[in-house]
Structure formats: structure tokens, C-alpha cells
Amino acid sequence: MxxxxxxxxxxxxxxxxxxxxxxxxxxxxxxxxxxxxxxxxxxxxxxxxxxxxxxxxxxxxxxxxxxxxxxxxxxxxxxxxxxxxxxxxxxxxxxxxxxxxxxxxxxxxxxxxxxxxxxxxxxxxxxxxxxxxxxxxxxxxxxxxxxxxxxxxxxxxxxxxxxxxxxxxxxxxxxxxxxxxxxxxxxIEQNRLAKMHPADIADILEELAPAEREAIFASLDEEVAAEALEEVDPKLQKALLEGLDSERVAEIVEEMDPGAAADLLAELPDERSEAILEEMEPEEREEVEGLLEFSDRSAAGSMTTDFVSVHLNATVEQAVEALRGFEGDADTVTEVYLVDDDDRLKGVVTLPRLLLASRDTLLQGLAETYIVSSGLHARDKAVAELFDKYNLRSLPVLDDEGKIAGVIHAEQVITQLREE
Known part of the structure; x- marks a missing residue:
């Protein structure tokens, strides 16, 4: 007007x-x-x-x-x-x-x-x-x-x-x-906020004064808060959680990638971390507690337990159904892993090969000719060298029995290298 x-x-x-x-x-x-x-x-x-x-x-x-x-x-x-x-x-x-x-x-x-x-x-x-x-x-x-x-x-x-x-x-x-x-x-209406990239929300939180920052973060729903929390540095993570009770923090942590959640809880005092774990659902708590046992400088300390695996005799259609039922961050999925009856890793199929094949194609015929993997205790430097040598998008981490314990994504390696 x-x-x-x-x-x-x-x-x-x-x-x-x-x-x-x-x-x-x-x-x-x-x-x-x-x-x-x-x-x-x-x-x-x-x-x-x-x-x-x-x-x-x-x-x-x-x-x-x-x-x-x-x-x-x-x-x-x-x-x-x-x-x-x-x-x-x-x-x-x-x-x-x-x-x-x-x-x-x-x-x-x-x-x-x-x-x-x-x-x-x-x-x-x-x-x-x-x-x-x-x-x-x-x-x-x-x-x-x-x-x-x-x-x-x-x-x-x-x-x-x-x-x-x-x-x-x-x-x-x-x-x-x-x-x-x-x-x-x-x-910021929730539908507009949901469309913002978590990195943009993180930048905004970092620029605000403490009281305004806490008020904004407290207004976010659990999923958006979890995504933003993964983008800020550990010091700010702790500051954002200080004013929230353990039940509310647990709801946010449950929406985070398990690896990121473990990293966050590892930075908190033991008493605070244990109180949050007690408020979490049993399945999510077990995943995060398992990751807390490993050093953050090891492959296991950098991995996430969210990945997609199917039996090695599965078809493309069955793999697509597994992808549809995946409850983790779908944006991070770049491969589907093939496992045998004992859950040992037997093959890797990239998403482009999956999408270009017909629905009844057996995944074994689409698998890569070689498998690059890491052990649980491999140091982060060795992991970074594997990503660089083989131009990897993700890296499966295997336990002593050859089963997939988790997956490391390229973004985790990049974050570690930037911190160094």
C-alpha cells in the first residue's frame, strides 16, 4: 500500500x-x-x-x-x-x-x-x-x-x-x-522452517545472542531441532541443550543420526548423558550406547548404524521396498548392502545401478566387483585414505565376524578433516 x-x-x-x-x-x-x-x-x-x-x-x-x-x-x-x-x-x-x-x-x-x-x-x-x-x-x-x-x-x-x-x-x-x-x-512458521536447510538454521542460531538462541531452538519441533543440532559445533550443542529437560533432549536425540547422537552425548557430563539415555526409547538407546563404547577417532566412532541391507538373493523390487521402509536420513543413502544368512557383507549395489535395472533383476548381478570396507578400530586417518584412494561415497564398517556394524559417509570424513 x-x-x-x-x-x-x-x-x-x-x-x-x-x-x-x-x-x-x-x-x-x-x-x-x-x-x-x-x-x-x-x-x-x-x-x-x-x-x-x-x-x-x-x-x-x-x-x-x-x-x-x-x-x-x-x-x-x-x-x-x-x-x-x-x-x-x-x-x-x-x-x-x-x-x-x-x-x-x-x-x-x-x-x-x-x-x-x-x-x-x-x-x-x-x-x-x-x-x-x-x-x-x-x-x-x-x-x-x-x-x-x-x-x-x-x-x-x-x-x-x-x-x-x-x-x-x-x-x-x-x-x-x-x-x-x-x-x-x-x-518462522513451521512449514517455512521445515523448508530451510539445517545448515542455514545452524548459522542463524550461531549468530543470535544466547537468550534469543535458546528461545528459537526451544520452538523447533524435534526433527528440525535434531537436524540443526547436527550442524553446529559441540560447544554450541551443549549450550542449546542446557535449558532443556532430559525428556525433551531425548526426543531430539532420537531424531538424530545415531553416530551424531553418540558424539553429542559423549561431550556431555556423564550424569547428564545417562539421564538423557534413560528417557530414550530402548531401541534408539541401545544403538547409541553401543557407539559410545568406541573412540571418536576410530571408524566405529565415526559411523552411523542407519543403513540399508538386504539378502544377497534379493531382487531390485525387494531392495526398493527396503529403501521405502528405511527410517533413517534417506539423503545419506548411496548404496544397498548385500548380506548372507549370517548377516556377513557379500556385496554392494550403488543406487544408480539399482534404479536403471528392471524390478525382477537379482542384485548379485548388479554388485560391485570389489568391496572396500574398514574394521571397527581403524583410525580416522586410515579411513580418510580409503575415501581418497577409492573415491568413496560411503564405507561399510565390519566387526570381527564380517558383519556390517555401521557405515561412514563422506560428509563425516570431510567434517573431521575440517576440524583438523
Whole structure:
């Protein structure tokens, strides 16, 4: 909606503006702009005033009690008065709670700082009550310069409007409720959040201040929280989990890759780790506990127990059914493993070969001519050399009986190499 220039203003421009009585006397100056989230999140409800004269207590005037003169001055309507600020009411104050605070730019997948809030006057025809609509949040240079140049002569101050504007529509801004103070963020609906890459969510969490970070993480569902948690470093992982009870952490850990879950729990104090394990479902707990027995610098310490295996006499159709029933992260699956009656590894079939074959084809005929594997206790350096030598996408890890204990994916090797 286009708003004429003379009806536009901003929070920075309003703060310090005098409010006058019907005779032109100054009653006080705008100290802050208040929004009543319970009633209307799109309009300013009123102003908190720094009163003129000897009155020390801040005053309150509602927007409906004001009128604007042709010169742009604010005056109280006849019969209206400055009232005490209601202490029992939860207002969002634009200066206190929004300006200079961090919010999430959902579209840019990053954290930005609020420099100003753009406003638009409504109800100027003299019949409808005066209203002040919140249009957008300024996160670019224009808002910063506008505040920096406030109070300078108009020709100089107007230079700020020539700067590039970076704005976020107000309808994307929502409250994060937390104690002891409130902050704001861009509203991230679950369906939109689910479409964001976990690495982008992790970047956002890393940029936020601790309290905002914890509030955002606590709002995520278990699956999204698990994916994001796998993308952040161990120090931040522990910080994100500190404010959550063991039951909630267990729900998140159960959604993680077992190898990543074991790495996470290994970094926590034993008492905390044991409390989380006790809250987990028996099957998931057993998987993670088994991985905790191995060094994180060994093949077993880097592997996941989520993989797809079928009998070596299976057909393509049976392999596809196994893939459909796979409950792990399907994006990590690059091969199907063939095992005998004793679950020993006998072959590897890549997904491209599987997809190009007819449904009744026996998998044995599609298997690679050689099998590259690792033992449980192979060091991470030896594992990396195997990936490099054979250009692997994944590597099966075998126990002493030749059974598949787990699989290492290339991304785990890359992460380890980056850490070194």
C-alpha cells in the first residue's frame, strides 16, 4: 500500500517529538512507542511520554486521543489528558524491545539488527480516529543513518533517505516470549522452517545472542531441532541443550543420526548423558550406547548404524521396498548392502545401478566387483585414505565376524578433516 510522503514517519523520528495541549503548551516528549500485542499488533497503541515540568513519572497518551496539525505537530484532542502508564499491561515498546535488537531475516537466512521502524499515519480526514500503522522494519543503512543524523539541519538529515533501504515487512515480525525480557524475531512458521536447510538454521542460531538462541531452538519441533543440532559445533550443542529437560533432549536425540547422537552425548557430563539415555526409547538407546563404547577417532566412532541391507538373493523390487521402509536420513543413502544368512557383507549395489535395472533383476548381478570396507578400530586417518584412494561415497564398517556394524559417509570424513 502506497503512503504519501507527508504521512510517513519512523520510530526514530517520533522519539523526542513534543506532544502539546490545545493551547500549544508542551506536555512532554515521546519517550517510546507502545504496541499492545493482545489487541492489535499492526498499530501503535500510544506513546510513553517524558513529561515536561516537575512531573517525574512517565505519562501515557493513546493514539486516539491525539490529532495532527497541518504542520505535523501532535496535540491532545479536547477533553483528553495525559494518564499514568499502566504497570499491569504488557506492551511491546519499539525503542526498548526492538531498535538495535537482533531479528531473523527468514528470506536471507541470517540474523540482522533493527535500525529503525517505518510508520504511516492513518485517519487524517478529521472523521476517523488518528492511527499509526507499523509498516516495516529497517535493517539497512538508511535506518542507521536516519538515527545518526537526527537533530541535524533538515538538508543534512534528508541525506539519509538517499541511502539504500533494506526493509522487512512488519507482518513477518513476531514476539519471542521469554523471561526476564522480551525480544523480537521474524515469524518462522513451521512449514517455512521445515523448508530451510539445517545448515542455514545452524548459522542463524550461531549468530543470535544466547537468550534469543535458546528461545528459537526451544520452538523447533524435534526433527528440525535434531537436524540443526547436527550442524553446529559441540560447544554450541551443549549450550542449546542446557535449558532443556532430559525428556525433551531425548526426543531430539532420537531424531538424530545415531553416530551424531553418540558424539553429542559423549561431550556431555556423564550424569547428564545417562539421564538423557534413560528417557530414550530402548531401541534408539541401545544403538547409541553401543557407539559410545568406541573412540571418536576410530571408524566405529565415526559411523552411523542407519543403513540399508538386504539378502544377497534379493531382487531390485525387494531392495526398493527396503529403501521405502528405511527410517533413517534417506539423503545419506548411496548404496544397498548385500548380506548372507549370517548377516556377513557379500556385496554392494550403488543406487544408480539399482534404479536403471528392471524390478525382477537379482542384485548379485548388479554388485560391485570389489568391496572396500574398514574394521571397527581403524583410525580416522586410515579411513580418510580409503575415501581418497577409492573415491568413496560411503564405507561399510565390519566387526570381527564380517558383519556390517555401521557405515561412514563422506560428509563425516570431510567434517573431521575440517576440524583438523
Amino acid at each position: 502506497h503512503t504519501p510522503l507527508h504521512l510517513r514517519t519512523s520510530a526514530a523520528a517520533m522519539i523526542g517529538m513534543p506532544v502539546k495541549n490545545a493551547h500549544g503548551g508542551v506536555l512532554g516528549k515521546v519517550r517510546d512507542l507502545a504496541v499492545d500485542p493482545a489487541k492489535d499488533t499492526n498499530h501503535v497503541a500510544g506513546f510513553v511520554l517524558r513529561r515536561a515540568g516537575k512531573e517525574r513519572a512517565p505519562g501515557w497518551v493513546s493514539i486516539e486521543s491525539l490529532e495532527r496539525t497541518q504542520a505535523g505537530d501532535l496535540r491532545l484532542r479536547p477533553g483528553a489528558e495525559v494518564r499514568p502508564v499502566a504497570t499491569d499491561h504488557e506492551y511491546l515498546l519499539l525503542d526498548r524491545d526492538l531498535l538495535d535488537q537482533q531479528i531473523i531475516d527468514v528470506h536471507g537466512h541470517k540474523v540482522v539488527r533493527v535500525n529503525d521502524v517505518d510508520l504511516a499515519w492513518e485517519g487524517e480526514n478529521g472523521h476517523a480516529p488518528l492511527r499509526l500503522r507499523i509498516a516495516e522494519v529497517e535493517v539497512g543503512l538508511r535506518g542507521a543513518l536516519r538515527r545518526l543524523m537526527k537533530g541535524l539541519p533538515r538538508p543534512l538529515a534528508s541525506l539519509s533517505e538517499q541511502a539504500a533501504a533494506r526493509i522487512i515487512p512488519w507482518e513477518f515480525v513476531d514476539l519471542i516470549e521469554r523471561d526476564p525480557a522480551r525480544r523480537v524475531r521474524l515469524k
